[in-house]
């Protein structure tokens with residue numbers, strides 16, 4: 402059942418008012434891949450009456466007023482992607498299309514959507530119920546951050562938006578606690594995952610360098626980012642406070658990682674896997690083609706690539722669904738009237754992290770002084786693909802399932818590190834789960850740039866390539882590896898791009914098609930590098946290409962030039978989806 406989007410639908414449910422109204426920058430797709438749909442369903446399951454207004458018109462009150470005013474709160478999200486990433490290319494040109502807007506024309510998602518929607522509510526509802534921000538845009542702009550689109554540091558978004566609260570990260574438990582607190586007229590201020598503004602910083606909270614200090618001093622900003630990043634683990638994080646003027650942004654410690662039973666319950670909720678009929682009248686949403694019959698198996702990522710926001714938004718701890726939960730979803734999909742036998746993607750931010758996590762991290766929290774996969778795979782992480790192997794084998798035997806593709810990216814260094822089951826896993830992927838192309842993301846080849854990215858060396862890529870090609874030959878299939886690469890990343894000059902060109906020409910033997918110009922997304926280490934032109938870990942000065950013509954030239958050194966790539970607009974590639982998907986194939990890549 403869809404959540405209501407009109408008064409008539411509310412009336413049909415016997416509801417005269419709603420407890421919570423959710424506003425989204427995406428069209429309303431009722432799918433476990435849509436954060437707003439998931440949050441709405443979770444609140445509804447907890448007993449609250451919830452409605453959704455998608456992509457409201459900003460110039461009149463026709464949309465924003467159509468469900469009345471909620472009794473508890475408004476929830477506001479930009480949608481599955483930061484609105485500035487959705488609306489502009491890396492070369493700062495307006496994108497023409499948006500895969501989450503009916504008809505695909507990029508004309509419904511405002512810039513800085515959470516600010517625009519908060520203003521809209523405040524314009525038509527004086528002394529409104531509390532406004533609560535959530536989703537990727539709010540989450541990654543919750544403290545002082547570098548904003549590529551204005552080329553300056555911006556204050557925590559609660560100061561700019563004048564909303565009342567912000568829930569960051571995975572918010573299913575926090576949002577229910579918040580709704581209950583409002584209903585019972587209790588203070589919500591101790592809820593995990595909550596940010597708010599206050600006159601003083603709570604006792605015991607870590608004081609971050611203030612917004613003004615960060616603007617004045619890049620070293621203070623780098624220090625702030627380290628503290629922010631280090632206090633992101635649900636087990637070890639302290640609360641944070643950041644002053645701006647005479648007020649503080651207060652960030653409570655993150656919500657606890659969802660347990661497997663909690664995750665299973667969320668995915669056991671029923672989703673229509675379709676666009677709401679109210680919005681269907683406005684046109685088809687392209688994203689539905691990919692996400693309708695895809696299945697998220699887990700959340701979180703410990704890859705910690707420096708350009709990616711997943712670790713900050715979803716967390717470094719991988720939370721996996723049970724096999725039974727995933728199999729039940731596959732069976733439910735097999736009965737869907739529009740299902741044609743193909744599951745487009747079974748995956749998560751990194752497909753092969755499913756059911757692989759560090760026991761130490763689960764008990765004591767993620768290490769502050771080292772990473773799980775970089776520069777080498779931590780020996781404490783026991784990599785074992787057997788659960789994934791079992792799952793994939795069982796799914797393809799379910800009646801009605803003709804094909805199950807793994808469309809999300811695979812960490813090839815993890816496959817190589819699994820001496821027991823890595824080869825068997827890849828064999829299974831090659832023989833049964835590759836739709837012509839398997840995506841891998843080396844991103845670059847120059848050692849200095851790979852270090853800045855936090856990515857493994859190309860040696861492991863070449864070993865993986867050989868394995869993939871041998872296995873593909875053995876099963877007699879016509880399929881390839883697709884390589885994602887980034888141009889104009891901090892540390893990359895023409896010299897490093899020449900190294901990359903040599904590598905793709907002489908080792909990969911191709912002219913790559915999937916090359917992106919780097920976009921510094923908010924609250925990533927890469928955006929700190931881009932802004933400060935320093936390595937945040939050593940303080941050393943690094944080269945950063947900031948001239949747009951030169952950025953495009955870097956890309957064209959290795960990619961097939963298109964008709965004036967610099968002027969061409971691109972399709973929306975949502976970068977930071979909140980639920981498992983994070984890099985839907987062909988729609989987007991991980992926060993890059």
Ligand code: SF4
Nearest residue numbers: 759768772773779781
């Ligand atoms: S011990 Fe190793 S695998 Fe575990 S959290 Fe620390 S770095 Fe990651």
